[in-house]
Amino acid sequence: MTKVNREIVVSEALDLLDEVGLDTVSTRRLAKRLGVEQPSLYWYFRTKKDLLAAMAEAAMAPHAAAPLPTPDDDWRDWFLDNMRSFRRTLLMRRDGARLHAGSTPANDLDRIRRKMDFLVTSGVPERDAQMAMLAAGRFTVGSVLEEQADADSGDGSDPPADMPVIDHESAFEAGLTLILDGLVHRAAIRAASLSANEGFSTGLR
Structure with a gap:
């Protein structure tokens, strides 16, 4: 199982974006990619909107x-x-x-x-x-x-x-x-x- 923190979640979410496109990005897919249960992602991002905002900020780095x-x-x-x-x-x-x-x-x-x-x-x-x-x-x-x-x-x-x-x-x-x-x-x-x-x-x- 991947060791997870906020930065890893965002990085993996961006890689998922590149693979499947924005319409198909989901917390379910991301959790599966990370090897964690979906509810655990809420520890880092309360909503998908919060996750997308963090992804947008990281993408602009x-x-x-x-x-x-x-x-x-x-x-x-x-x-x-x-x-x-x-x-x-x-x-x-x-x-x-x-x-x-x-x-x-x-x-x-x-x-x-x-x-x-x-x-x-x-x-x-x-x-x-x-x-x-x-x-x-x-x-x-x-x-x-x-x-x-x-x-x-x-x-x-x-x-x-x-x-x-x-x-x-x-x-x-x-x-x-x-x-x-x-x-x-x-x-x-x-x-x-x-x-x-x-x-x-x-x-x-």
Whole structure:
């Protein structure tokens, strides 16, 4: 019998996820995998929802361990790299996007604040930075959700001749660039406004 603790339960649950998919993950299957009685899992997680939340947090570990931005970083390059890291992490697990969707990153709030502070310090309006991070995050989850759904539904047959073949990575990069372009435009407007106000104030002296 496997020696069980909270970390082992989560690790085995993620491996089970990779094998059978999110819809088939159950505490019964997990208990059998661990060689324990199903009720014993409630010692670590009171509900399946609690287990899924812990799985989502653990699955995000690679992205959570990514370096935070530094003052020397170009915020535009960082914005792209941050979302690419997020996408790669979601793709590491079967149904990773579905597992993550709706989860609350309670242990990641400090990192989120530091990322936001970096954008604002770099000249991005705070409200625009918040909305861009939210939009890009949801876009990334949605993109991976579609990509993983396509992978799961593939039966090996060729798509209809009139249906375009989607390159998921290229589509993700194109959409992410559009979000960034909008944010760059908003930041430029703010910089121009601040410059104009500063010039006006100087002229009054």
